[in-house]
Amino acid sequence: MLRWLVSVPSSLELVSDLLHHLHRSLSLPPWPLVLAVDGFALLPAQRLADVLRDDDHLQVQLASRPPRLPGRRRNRDTSGILPSPMSLR
Numbered sequence: 081m082l083r084w085l086v087s088v089p090s091s092l093e094l095v096s097d098l099l100h101h102l103h104r105s106l107s108l109p110p111w112p113l114v115l116a117v118d119g120f121a122l123l124p125a126q127r128l129a130d131v132l133r134d135d136d137h138l139q140v141q142l143a144s145r146p147p148r149l150p151g152r153r154r155n156r157d158t159s160g161i162l163p164s165p166m167s168l169r
Contacts, residue, residue, distance in 0.1 A: 088128065095131065096124035102140065112143035 086105075092098050099113055115122045116139040122131050132138065 088132065092128055094124065095122045095126045095128060098128060099124065114141045114143045115139070116141070 084106075086102075088098060089101065092101055095115060099115065102108060102113065103110070117132065117136045119139075
């Protein structure tokens, strides 16, 4: 686990602003991140002043894709989706 001490610029207003700032300042790859404080995920639309304090430890993780459920594969056969023109009469 890497640890950094990073100041949060006062010009940032939202969690999404901080996410963009971290991507730019740390030269992170363009992969979605999740920010959390004390194990609670921060939503991008939340105001930093409402959710982040000076002594908070902010966890930064790569967002993972939701797991695929077994048996839920897309069917590429679309023949049964639309009725044939003859059945509309």
